[in-house]
Amino acid sequence: MKLLSAEQTRAADAYTIQGEGISSTDLMERAARAFAGWFENKFQPSEQVHIFCGPGNNGGDGLVVARLLHERTYGVQVYLVGEQDKTSQDFSINLKRLPEALQPKHIAKSADLPALVKSSCVIDALFGTGLNRPVTGIFAQVINMMNESGATITSLDMPSGLYTDSQTPEEGAIVQANHTVSFELPKLAFLLPQHEQFVGDWHVVPIGLSQQFISEVASDLYFTTQQDVHQLIRPRKKFSHKGLYGHALLLCGGYGKIGAAVLAARACLRSGAGLLTVQVPQAGYTVLQTAVPEAMTLTDKHRKHLSALPSNIDTFDVIGVGPGLGTERVTKTAVGQLLATVSQPLVIDADAINIVASSDKLKAQLPKGKVIFTPHPKEFERLVGKVKNDYDRLQHLREFCTEYQCYVTLKGSHTAIGTPEGKVYFNSTGNSGLATGGTGDVLTGVITALVGQQYSLEEACLLGVYIHGLAADLALSTVGSIAMTASDVIDHLPKAFMHLNQPMP
Ligand SMILES: NC(=O)C1=CN([C@@H]2O[C@H](COP(=O)(O)OP(=O)(O)OC[C@H]3O[C@@H](n4cnc5c(N)ncnc54)[C@H](O)[C@@H]3O)[C@@H](O)[C@H]2O)[C@@H](O)CC1
Numbered sequence: 001m002k003l004l005s006a007e008q009t010r011a012a013d014a015y016t017i018q019g020e021g022i023s024s025t026d027l028m029e030r031a032a033r034a035f036a037g038w039f040e041n042k043f044q045p046s047e048q049v050h051i052f053c054g055p056g057n058n059g060g061d062g063l064v065v066a067r068l069l070h071e072r073t074y075g076v077q078v079y080l081v082g083e084q085d086k087t088s089q090d091f092s093i094n095l096k097r098l099p100e101a102l103q104p105k106h107i108a109k110s111a112d113l114p115a116l117v118k119s120s121c122v123i124d125a126l127f128g129t130g131l132n133r134p135v136t137g138i139f140a141q142v143i144n145m146m147n148e149s150g151a152t153i154t155s156l157d158m159p160s161g162l163y164t165d166s167q168t169p170e171e172g173a174i175v176q177a178n179h180t181v182s183f184e185l186p187k188l189a190f191l192l193p194q195h196e197q198f199v200g201d202w203h204v205v206p207i208g209l210s211q212q213f214i215s216e217v218a219s220d221l222y223f224t225t226q227q228d229v230h231q232l233i234r235p236r237k238k239f240s241h242k243g244l245y246g247h248a249l250l251l252c253g254g255y256g257k258i259g260a261a262v263l264a265a266r267a268c269l270r271s272g273a274g275l276l277t278v279q280v281p282q283a284g285y286t287v288l289q290t291a292v293p294e295a296m297t298l299t300d301k302h303r304k305h306l307s308a309l310p311s312n313i314d315t316f317d318v319i320g321v322g323p324g325l326g327t328e329r330v331t332k333t334a335v336g337q338l339l340a341t342v343s344q345p346l347v348i349d350a351d352a353i354n355i356v357a358s359s360d361k362l363k364a365q366l367p368k369g370k371v372i373f374t375p376h377p378k379e380f381e382r383l384v385g386k387v388k389n390d391y392d393r394l395q396h397l398r399e400f401c402t403e404y405q406c407y408v409t410l411k412g413s414h415t416a417i418g419t420p421e422g423k424v425y426f427n428s429t430g431n432s433g434l435a436t437g438g439t440g441d442v443l444t445g446v447i448t449a450l451v452g453q454q455y456s457l458e459e460a461c462l463l464g465v466y467i468h469g470l471a472a473d474l475a476l477s478t479v480g481s482i483a484m485t486a487s488d489v490i491d492h493l494p495k496a497f498m499h500l501n502q503p504m505p
């Protein structure tokens with residue numbers, strides 16, 4: 001699914017209005033109806049609802065929602081914030097349509113601020129995608145009052161004050177919503193960790209924007225849905241043998257971190273690898289053979305660390321490297337050799353990322369179009385330098401991927417996948433249970449297996465990250481997020497693959 005900028009969303013609105021021959025108030029009615037439908041499922045009519053409306057079409061939506069909720073027997077109080085001489089046309093039309101019983105209150109100065117309490121139910125319709133400067137003055141006072149009240153806030157389309165697709169200046173007030181209900185497509189701002197406190201739980205309701213416009217408009221930002229990955233996954237062939245699904249090599253584990261190799265290996269096998277060889281230091285031999293009997297084990301001549309590549313390295317289809325590796329000098333040399341000599345695709349994680357990050361020479365040796373990095377945000381900063389904020393991080397992600405012609409899965413609550421063409425895909429699965437040691441090793445195993453099965457590197461990233469998150473989501477119902485371990489994620493990979501293999505409803 002594509003993500004649109006605020007400007008593209010406006011264009012989509014206009015295109016839809018023109019294409020369907022409807023008026024902009026008709027589309028506003030549709031949007032408000034979709035919002036009210038969500039709201040009614042969430043909150044009972046016994047709630048008194050406080051709706052704060054700004055001067056533009058977001059406020060106009062708020063007015064329509066007020067009318068609809070009133071019709072459905074909710075107690076509603078409307079507040080019109082700011083001077084009323086600059087309201088949008090659709091706002092004015094819907095103000096006239098407000099039933100007489102709903103006498104709006106005006107808030108133009110601090111003395112007009114109402115007293116909200118913790119149990120209040122608030123709809124924030126101050127600003128949406130039309131916000132074009134930081135929120136100050138009376139609007140900021142209203143926002144601060146809402147935030148401080150502890151009331152349950154549902155933001156309409158956007159948390160007011162938050163920019164849709166660029167960094168919000170620090171001086172602006174921003175609503176801290178419990179829920180944000182947005183139209184048609186998620187907004188980029190929702191997917192960035194720095195906005196969690198503003199956006200709350202977000203939901204998207206369809207309003208019938210032109211699908212033709214959305215499919216034709218140019219955007220290099222995507223949100224990966226189940227439908228997207230469902231189209232990628234390939235069922236196994238009836239007449240298949242293990243040779244068809246790739247022979248993967250994992251170079252993982254160091255003294256005290258052989259478990260990382262075990263996790264990556266188990267995940268790799270649970271993700272369909274035809275054959276798997278794992279090379280570990282001598283200290284890991286018995287562990288690997290016992291914990292993962294399905295994998296072949298090679299031992300390094302070093303007791304504790306990776307120090308050399310296997311002599312038959314050309315026979316493997318894909319190589320995953322990094323989990324638990326350590327950054328000893330011998331290991332750095334081996335990773336350097338790997339980059340300089342191999343022709344297979346590489347999945348580079350953890351300490352192997354740190355090793356690459358520490359040397360411009362190694363970066364320059366990265367084979368083009370053949371590498372997937374799977375960093376967490378700190379490892380990513382080691383690769384690209386310190387970042388200022390989440391937008392800056394995205395910019396670095398794009399630049400790094402295009403400069404080195406590589407793929408990066410930047411792990412986070414909506415893992416962002418960068419491609420050599422500068423596209424970014426945000427993942428839609430996963431939960432806070434993944435914030436525990438070893439889940440990254442699992443992802444390396446999953447992606448390595450998929451590359452071995454001849455998925456393109458882009459497909460392997462999209463599918464791997466999605467499946468990994470889905471396995472964690474399925475694990476929620478059995479172990480919950482607090483107790484979840486990396487092994488639980490592996491144990492739920494089969495269900496996740498089965499889930500994706502079923503026909504879409
Ligand atoms: N365009 C359409 O046809 C549709 C628009 N929709 C709604 O319309 C919203 C966008 O409406 P608008 O483009 O009118 O924009 P907004 O309602 O988000 O805000 C624009 C208004 O606020 C003022 N403004 C912007 N930043 C300000 C600030 N910091 N302090 C004070 N005033 C500020 C602008 O001068 C303008 O008057 C969407 O978020 C959505 O809620 C929906 O009704 C769907 C259809």
Ligand SMILES: [K+]
Pocket residue numbers: 058124125126127128155156157158159160
């Ligand atoms: K809003």
